[in-house]
Amino acid sequence: MTSLWPQIEPLLAQVVKPARYIGGELGAQQPVHGAGRVSWLLVYPDTYEIGLPNQGLQILYEILNERGDAAAERAYAPWTDMEAQMRAAGVPLFSLESHLPAGEFHVVAFNLSAELTYTNVLNLIDLAGVPVRVADRSSDHPLVVAGGxxxxxxxxxxxxxxAFVLGDGEEVVGEINEVVAAWQAAGTGDRSRLLRALSRVPGVYVPWCYEVAYDEGRLVAVTPRFPDTPDRVEKRVVADLGAWPYPRNQLVPLIEVVHDRLNVEVFRGCTRGCRFCQAGMITRPVRERPAEQVADMVRDGLARTGYDEVALTSLSTADFSGIEHTVAQIVDDPRSNGQVSVSLPSLRVDAFTVGLAAEIQKVRRTGLTFAPEGGTWRMRRVINKLIREEDLYSAVESAFSQGWRRVKLYFLIGLPTETDEDVLGIVEMARTCVDIGRRYHRGVTVTASVGGFVPKPHTPFQWFGQDTAEELRRKVVLLRDAASRVRGLTLRWHDPKASVAEGIVSRGDRRIGAVVEHVWRAGGTFQEWSEHFDLSLWENALAACGLDVHDVVHRDRTEGETLPWDHLSAGLHRDFLWQDWVDALAEAPVEDCRWTPCYDCGACTGIGVEHVVASAAAPAGGSQGTGQDLSTGGAVPVRFLETPPVAVP
Amino acid sequence: MSTAVDSTADGRPVGTAVGSTAGGHTVSTAEDSTADGRPVGTAVGSTAGPAGPNPSTMVRVRARFAKLGKVRWTSHRDVARMWERALRRAGLPVAYSGGFSPHPLLSFGLALPTGCESTAEYVDVVLDPDRSRTGGDTWWTADPGEEPEDWATRMAAGFPAHLTPLLPGGVDVIAARSVTAGTPSLQQAVTSCTWRIDVPGDPAPLVVAVETALAAGSLLVSRERKGRTEVDDLRPSLLAMRVVPDAAAERATLTVETATRPRGVRPAEIASVLGASFGTACRTHQWIERDGSQEEPVVTRPALGVEMLGCAS
Structure with missing residues (x-):
């Protein structure tokens, strides 16, 4: 393999942010390629700034490069100006470490974090000089895999x-490497043998090994084509996060990127049970990293990278056992000279959390963000985000009284059973927050950021018919009119059209592949970016493929209907998800099973893994989203008003 | 990630994906506050917030560094951030500004255009002698009884060996010296710089273009700035130009000395004035004028190998 750098460098003077293409980050490896090593190109299908911080990609990058039989490099999507230069000059997609052509790697692996990047996946495969369809590839082409x-x-x-990987990649990436190495050693060059061997690796799904049947325009079955292909692919779960202290050498980019700081994952999984949240459902059970290991990773990471900020990442970091101690250790470390700040993404909504934030943001008190998600208590019971109004208001009061001037609130619209009263409740909550702030400061701002809900697979809302763009737009107008009368309140919202495009892909079956390809061929790359997003591309593609947007996106699914992912398991029982959907419609909540008895969602029992949580009791303060009043004894559930069950569509 | 497509209350689209997915993430670097030439730190001193360090007890180290190879594609701001991280990795007791958003007191000289190389970049680093014994047993720990000035001299001497390994490949610290309080900032002091530019192609037209340019009374260039077209005369900033042709190799080396006032000149602008297409440009010197003669902000003897570092040109 020969470096393309001499052909790449002349292009750099013609493009914005040329340093996206040079590599050279602290922590970047210089892997040795050659016989006996499977070469991997790990690709994030969006720009360098978005992709570089991705922790999943960095973890696999290190694990593979630690192996004697693998070598891994990285690539990101070149921005449109660079792509045009590359195509004009005949330069294919290249790796950043050695500037090698992507098509010469043995495995090209994509991180799939967002559906709207799929057209970029096709574009990058094409830019690598590899056929975009599995059926058109030969033994000379790389194996294309994806996870996330x-x-x-x-x-x-x-x-x-x-081949796709379901779940945690730490262990299975090595197993895939071994299968590829064995296939190479056998020297048959028969690609179908490789695919069949991969389909036998637990957690790996090879679509080519499955046949799809439709009846009257509906998917009815996805069945294995071979006797040794599993009927159902179970996700992989790393039982002990402490065994995987990665990344050990987090990449430090030369240019600014998102989340430009040290990131230390403190736990994986979440059992809060928010029904809209795919991440919380598919990453169960909760596995905490030992606190001493967190402390080590933070201390070593700061010293190695020179960052002055560390994020303790998870889906709800305030829930980490002993979070106060962990944070205090970082802030009070004399080596940091008081200049290290800690950020806690996904703040819980309560005063305890604000107290924690006050501990760590002694100087830079700019803004705090909370996510009540629903505008009324009724709505929040439907989605099982059990934040009481007093939780939010005491959190906000605590924030304003301790010097913060800006509070940002995240909400969803287009949720199941949502009424206009629920929508307008968003403005009511935000207005109350502004009023609370005014008691402390004159110039407070409250920003309500509103996203259109897109139902996701493997969640209780996977059966729900998504709101149309028109309906979301109508609700946005309702909000805008109400918000315009509140001084100090800023309303932001996502483009409802983008929610529709995301919806097309999120729950699409195999036929949506043609739609994605159609959009890509019509020039629709970087659909995550407002300046490139174009819903008409998607509408035209659906029409060209004979598919109907109502059927794909806006239709309620039925209990008996075959869902496109029914042959794949995130551990959750289908029965549990359906019951949770019925409970949602009945406004009935479910508790956090970390601290209350198991309700057998399937995540632990099916896979033989348990929660790894250091503290047996829920952390202090507020109702913790459990619906329990923890200040009065802890274990007494809040009583909910009886609501008659709603007929399920 | 789905926040990329976002709108505000008045329906305007908000930013691009970086702006919105970053969750309002912004980074301020020393460059922000040195843009007007004032030393960093005083710029925020007047606002409320925790007080900054006492300037009278601080010492300053002025370092000269190179930017060569792939790293030349990073921006001036990127280089500032590289330095901040390298200094933190070294654990050096860098002084911080006061205010609500404290930042390390670094001050860079003239910005180097992205894509250009240099063997003559400079940074002033303010160090706090009060913290010179906080690191335990390190190279920068002050000896008992060591005077701040002596400590600063020793720090400067240690910069090349200790900081180069902590900076990205291609960013090499060449030399450093301590400068006394009251020394004008790099932005104020530097009046001109020298460029060495590789020009591929037949040297003959370049020789003619350089002669014509030097004979001209004015050299007007226009550029778009904030939606307006501005016309500037480059001639006053072009102090000297010299071509060394290499006809056999079909290329020439152009050496240009440019003034920083009335405004600096970028190699790309010189290329457009000469109608030439440049290869890599390398800044080889920055000059301070003192008592009618020129000197460099950090004097380096040839023996230190500055010339041997070699730009690509």
């Missing part, structure tokens, strides 16, 4: 990706 949260409904990319 979106792999839990892989069907829209089933004709494009050779």
């Amino acid at each position: 949260h979106c792999a839990f409904n892989p069907e829209p990319l089933a004709d494009v990706v050779d």
Whole structure:
């Protein structure tokens, strides 16, 4: 393999942010390629700034490069200006470490974190000089694999990706490497043998090994084509996060990127049970990293990288056992000279959390963000985000009284059973927050950020018919009119059209693959970016493929209907998800099973893994989203008003 | 990630994906506050917030560094951030500004255009002698009884060996010296710089273009700035130009000395004035004028190998 750098460098003077393409980050490896090593190109299908911080990609990069039989490099999507230069000059997609052509790697592996990047996946495969369809590849072409949260409904990319990984990649990446190495050593060059061997690796889904049947325009079955292909692919779970202290050498980029700081994952999984949240469902059970290991990773990471900020990442970091102690250790470390700040993404909504934030943001008190998600208590019971109004208001009061001037609130609209009263409740909550702030400061701002809900696979809301763009737009107008009368309140919202495009892919079956390809061929790359997003591309593609947007996106699914991901398991029982959907419609909540008895969702029992939580009791303060009043004894559930069950559509 | 497509209350689209997915993430670097030439730190001193360090007890180290190879594609701001991280990795007791958003007191000289190389970049680093014994047993720990000035001299001497390994490949610290309080900032002091530019192609037209340019009374260039077209005369900033042709190799080396006032000149602008297409440009010197003669902000003897570092040109 020969470096393309001499052909790449002349292009750099013609493009914005040329340092996206040079590599050279602290922590970047210089892997040795050659006989006996499977070469991997790990690709994030969005720009360098978005992709570089991705922890999943960095973890696999290190694990593979520690092996004697593998070598891994990285690539990101070149921005449109660079792509044009590359195509004009005949330069293919290249790796950043050695600037090698992507098509010469043995494995090209994509991280799938967002559905709207799928057209970029096709574009990058094409830019690598590799046929975009599995069926058109030969033994000379790389194996194309993909993992990440979106792999839990892989069907829209089933004709494009050779093999998907479901769940945690730490262990299975090595198993895949061994299968590829053995196939290479056998020297048959028969690609179908490789695919069949991969389909036998637990957690690996090879779409080519499955046949799809439709009846009257509906998917009715996805069945194995071979006797040794599993009927159902179970996700992989790393039982002990403490055994995987990665990344050990987090990459430090030369240019600014998102989340430009040290990131230390403190736990994986979440059992809060928010019904809209795919991440919380598919990453169960909760596995905490030992506190001493967190402390070590923070201390070593700061010293190695020179960052002055560390994020303790998880889906709800305030729930980490002993979070106060962990934070205090970092802030009070004399080596940091008081200049290290800690950020806690996904703040819980309560005063305890604000107290924690006050501990760590002694100087830079700019803004705090909370996510009540629903505007009324009724709505929040439907989605099982059990934040009481007093939780939010005491959190906000605590924030304003301790010097913060800006509070940002995240909400969803287009949720199941939502009424206009629920929508307008968003403005009511925000207005109350502004009023609370005014008692402390004159110039407070409250920003309500509103996203259109897109139902996701493997969640209780997977059966729900998504709101149309028109309906979301109508609700936005309702909000805008109400918000315009509140001084100090800023309303932001996502483009409802983008929610529709995301909806097309999120729950699409294999037929959506043709739609994605159509959009890509019409020039629709970087659909995550407002300046490139174009819903008409998607509408035209649906029409060209004979599919109806109502059927794909806006239709309620029925209990008996075959869902495109029914042959894939995130551990959750289908029965549990359906019951949770019925409970949602009845406004009945479910508790956090970390601290209350198991309700057998399937995540632990099916896989033989348990929660790894250091503290047996829920952390102090507020109702913790459990619906329990923890200040009065802890274990007494809040009583909910009886609501008659709603007929399920 | 789905926040990329976002709108505000008045329906305007908000930013691009980086702006919105970053969750309002912004980074301020020393460059922000040195843009007007004032030393960093005083710029925020007047606002409320925790007080900054006492300037009279601080010492300053002025370092000269190179930027060569792939790293030349990073921006001036990127280089500032590389330095901040390298200094933190070294654990050096860098002084911080006061205010609500404290930042390390670094001050860079003239910005180097992205894509250009240099063997003459400079940074002033303010160090706090009060913390010179906080690191335990390190190279920068002050000896008992060591005077701040002596400590600063020793720090400067240690910069090349200790900081180069902590900076990205291609960013090499060449030399450093301590400067006394009251020394004008790099932005104020530097009046001109020298460029060495590789020009591929037949040297003959370049020789003619350089002669014509030097004979001209004015050299007007226009550029778009904030939606307006501005016309500037480059001639006053072009102090000297010299071509060394290499006809056999079909290329020439152009050496240009440019003034920083009335405004700096970028190699790309010189290329457009000469109608030439440049290869890599390398800044080889920055000059301070003192008592009618030129000197460099950090004097380096040839023996230190500055010339041997070699730009690509």
